[in-house]
Amino acid sequence: MSGREGGPAGEILRTLSHVLPDESLALWFPSLPPFAIRGVLLRAAEEVDFPVAVETVTDNDATNGDRREIFNRLSLFTDGASKGNPGEAGAGVVVFDENRQIVREACKYLGYCTNNVAEYKALILGLEEVLQLGAGEVSIFVDSELLARQIQGRYAVRNANLQPLFKEIQKKLSVFRKYTIRHIPREENVRADQLANEAIKNRRKA
Numbered sequence: 001m002s003g004r005e006g007g008p009a010g011e012i013l014r015t016l017s018h019v020l021p022d023e024s025l026a027l028w029f030p031s032l033p034p035f036a037i038r039g040v041l042l043r044a045a046e047e048v049d050f051p052v053a054v055e056t057v058t059d060n061d062a063t064n065g066d067r068r069e070i071f072n073r074l075s076l077f078t079d080g081a082s083k084g085n086p087g088e089a090g091a092g093v094v095v096f097d098e099n100r101q102i103v104r105e106a107c108k109y110l111g112y113c114t115n116n117v118a119e120y121k122a123l124i125l126g127l128e129e130v131l132q133l134g135a136g137e138v139s140i141f142v143d144s145e146l147l148a149r150q151i152q153g154r155y156a157v158r159n160a161n162l163q164p165l166f167k168e169i170q171k172k173l174s175v176f177r178k179y180t181i182r183h184i185p186r187e188e189n190v191r192a193d194q195l196a197n198e199a200i201k202n203r204r205k206a
Contacts, residue, residue: 080117
């Protein structure tokens, strides 16, 4: 199966994510922002259509288990933006707990770089935030297919500018007991994208 083909359940979930008004979502789920609810619906649609998810799962050595955990498992959404590619760039990060509550947001002005470098630096920023929160497991969601596939080991990292960033990410990921990384559509990553662009606009440094 490929593309957007799938059963009726996935189509129903996708349709609901697009047609339900923000006012109704806020009334039904007052503790969650509408964009997060839409993201949940879209991810559920993907899982219904594609039960074998394209992701990487790594169980790291038990030696990491003695680290004090504040949260057992967190979900991390990251996005990097570059105005001009290369151009002025920013990173945006949103972290959710197991109850789909936002526990942290962050953004950082990255200066002048390409979009791919910005995506990598956004993931590094996000991992730093999650590590500060002490999670043992993290589920990562990015809208850069290149980034996801390279971290999964499906694509080689040949760009000299990305290689040291890749190594830094691998080092940070090794701290977690378990992690997954998945490529998602841009519409599921709206808030991280907003934060990345806000960082550029405001040149706000984390």
